Amino acid sequence: MQKVFLFAVLFIGVNIIQAQLKVGDIAPDFKLTNTDYQKVALSDYNDQEGVIVVFTCNHCPYAKFYEERINLLHKTYAPQKFPVVAINPNDSVKYATDGFSHMVKKGYKFPYLLDNEGVYKAYGATKTPHVFLLNNTGKGFEIAYIGAIDDSPQEASQVQVKYLEDAISSVKAGKAAQPAITKAIGCSIKPFQ
Template sequence: MKKLLPFLASLLLLAVLSSYTRPLAGYQIGDKAADFKLKNVDGKMVSLAGNKAAKGYIVVFTCNTCPYAKAYEQRIMDLHTKYAAQGYPVVAINPNDPAVAPGDAFAEMQKRAKDKKYAFPYLQDETQEVARQFGATRTPHLYVLTRQGSGFVVSYIGAIDDNSEDAKLVKTKYLENAMTEIMAGKPASVNSTKAVGCTIKWKKA
């Protein structure tokens, strides 16, 4: 019986782990990002290729419900205000399964975008395919894409800055430092940082 218990525990753990769809390895710096089409809160479909004037994008995987996402919400809005006019608009994507997090349902996304007056698209990744493709694991999780020919390559992955609780206590603005170099035509000297936030709520298999 003693030998059987560890075996049964292992089977149970395997069953729990296999019940969720896990992200793929995802993009690395320099990878070309595949285009996607996702539904915006206004009901229209949005793609990377749809904005011909974009020099790149700040793609943010975020949501309504995560405390970290809420803490970073104003900073994400400020990033769009600062960089959209320079050709790098924010595109926010909610990858959470509303069956797991009801507060991330499409109607709730619409309400949040309206209440907060989002000036950027807020897209629903209903199948979670885009999050898996990018390799996103957290909310928020950021990817800077830079135009290369007709497509976009990944130039930065990770966090906005070094303080997930209070914007006033930030010492290092990882994303803004990277953007300064990227917009100057240089590779970001720090192109990858650890995303800090809630784990994405994956669909059950």
């Protein structure tokens, strides 16, 4: 019996490690500490039409490039019931500026959660910034889009395609995002061990 149990544990473990969310999957719930020390859960957003989940951090230059654009996304889309939830998956042992006090200093208008529970892994986030657009179907949050915010990380003024905003429009229109997955350069995540 013990062996069976061990096997089951191992099996679940492997599954968690390999979990890679795909478009159409149900988004895993999370409950993490926000910069105001309150817990924020995905289920707190059940009355919204969707959620823009951004795995991001403080130290990464690509994350910095997008700070203003993420602020703007929240300002534009929160009133349209697609608010931003930012999650920092990095351990400050590796990058001091990713520590909690530095997150508080950002003063974001949206939750900025510290992921010391490996939520990034459940989502399959590998880098910062890494965006997951969730669509509230009423039966749960479905992944509608994974990837980059737009096509010009370094120069906001040179953006030609706003992947994420296009995906939000598609979801609002009841259509599939096109493209539903994009790739972007980012800083690899250095998680809590």
